[in-house]
Amino acid sequence: MKNPLYRAFIKAGEQAGYGYTEDYNGYRQEGFGRMDMTVRDGVRCSTAMAYLKPAMNRPNLDIQTHALTTRVIMDGKTAVGVEYRQGGKTLKVRARKEVILSASSFNSPKLLMLSGIGPADHLKEHGIEVVHDLPGVGQNLQDHLEVWVQQECTQKITLNSWLGPLAKAWIGANWLFLKRGLGTSNQFESNGYIRSRAGMKYPDIQFHFLAGAIAYDGSSAFKGHGFQVHLGANKPKSRGWVKLKSADPEAPPEIVFNYFAEEEDKEAFRAGLRWTREIFAQPALDEYRGKEVSPGPDVQTDEQIDQWLAETAETAYHPAGSCRMGTDAMAVVDPECRVHGVRNLRVVDSSIMPTVTNGNLNAPTIMIGEKAAARGGLVHHADGHQRQPQRTDDHDRRKSRRLYPRPHPAAQRRAQLRPRRLAKQPTRQRSRKKRLEPRGLWELACKRKAGKAGRQDPRGLVGAAVRKGSGILPGASLPFAGGARSHKVRSHKAGSRHPQ
C-alpha cells in the first residue's frame, strides 16, 4: 500500500459511511480495507505451490501430468476408477476407495455427463449410456461480472507511469532478481464491500481498487493518469448451464451464463455505479480526483447505464454452482460432497457451491477442499452414501480415534510405569511429568503408525484422498494435501457472521 491512492480510497469509503473493516474474511465483511492476497515471498502462491509441492515426496501421492481424464469408470452405480488419455494412450486407474472429481465448474459436470451421470435426455442425445439420471448436473451455473469505473488523477502517481517498455523491464528485473517492487503485488491493494440497497442481509457489491486506469488484461490503458475501481454485483439471480457439445472428451463443453437474464442483476449494478460515484466524490480523494473517464458524466439514466453494462461488463472469472450441493431433486452432491444416486464418487471444487460467494472464489474453493478432506476423508461410509453426516459425540470419538490411534499395549504399560520412576522428584514437577509422559508416548505411537502407512503426519490421514492410485484427477488433488490444516479454516469460518 505504498501508493497513497489505496489509503485514500479506504478513507473515502469510511467518509461515505461504510466504515473500516480490519478483516473482511472475518467477523465483518462490510466496509473498506486492505485486500488480502495469496502471495508468498513475492510470488503468487497457487494451490500447486501451497499444497502439492510440499507433499510431492509422499509415497502415497502419484501425480500424472499432461493427462486428460475422459470419464469415471462405473461398475453399475459404483465409481471404481478413472480413464485418462496421456501421450496418445488411453489408461485406467483403479480407485481403492473413492473417486474425487475436482475439475472446475466447467469440467466436473462435463466429466459426470461423459460418465453417464446427468440429465438422461441430454445424455441420450449424445449416445451416452445413462448410469444415473441426475437432472441438476451442469445447471445452476453462476459467475461474477464486473465493470470498471475510471477517474482521471490530477497527480502523476498512478501505475499508468509504469506502462512503458523501460519501466516494465525495471519492474521485471526487480522482481526476477530481488523479488521486490511492483511485480510482487497484484495491484488490487484495497477493496470494499457494501449493500446495494436497504434490506440486504449482507454486502452484495464488491470493489477492487486499482491505482491505475487500465483494462483488466492490460490490453488498453487510459492515456494519462487515472485510477479505477472494479465494481461487481456478487449475488446474481441469473442462472446458466454447462452442457456437452459432443460425447468426445476432447471437445469443450457448451457454456451459457445467461448474464443479466434477471432484472435484479442490472439493478444491483445501477445502484453500484451510483454508490461508486458517491464514494469517489468524498473529500479523501479531493486532491487526486479529475474528471470521470468511464462510463463518463453523460451516463446517468437507467437506460444509459444498461447500455454501458451491455458494452463493457466482463467476467471476473468466478464460475460456480454447476454441481450444486443440496438434498433436493436438482442437487448433484449431498452435504458430504458425494454424488447423489451413485457410490464412491465425490465432487470437490467450486461447482458444488449452491450460490456463488459474495467475495472472490479461490480461497472458498480451497476451503471446500480442506473441509472435504477433513471430514470426507475420515468418515468411512460403508453402507451407502445417502446417510446424513453424523455429528454425535460417538462420531467424534471414532473420528479422533482414527486420527490418534491408541498406542500399542506395551507402550501403554511403559507409560503407566513411568510416573513411579519419578517418585523422588519435587511434587510440582512430578505431577506435570505424569501428565505429559503418556501423551508423549501416545504421539510417538501415532507417528510410528503413520510412518508405517507412508504418511508424514498422523493428521495427514485426512489427506487419504491423495493415496496412490485412488483415482484422483491430475490437478484435482490440490486441496486435499492440506487436510491437516483444516482446523484453521473451520475456526475462521465459525467467526464469520456473513454468509459467504
Ligand SMILES: Cc1cc2nc3c(=O)[nH]c(=O)nc-3n(C[C@H](O)[C@H](O)[C@H](O)COP(=O)(O)OP(=O)(O)OC[C@H]3O[C@@H](n4cnc5c(N)ncnc54)[C@H](O)[C@@H]3O)c2cc1C
Ligand atoms: C484469470 C483468472 C484470474 C483469477 N483471479 C482470481 C483472484 O484474484 N482471486 C480469486 O479468489 N479467484 C480468482 N480466480 C478464480 C479462481 O482461480 C477459481 O475460482 C478457482 O481456481 C476454482 O477452483 P476449481 O478447483 O473449481 O477449478 P480449477 O482451479 O480450474 O481446477 C480444475 C483443475 O482440473 C483440471 N482439469 C479439468 N478438466 C480436466 C480433465 N478432463 N482432465 C484432467 N484435468 C482436468 C484443470 O486443468 C485444473 O487444474 C481467477 C480465475 C482466473 C481464470
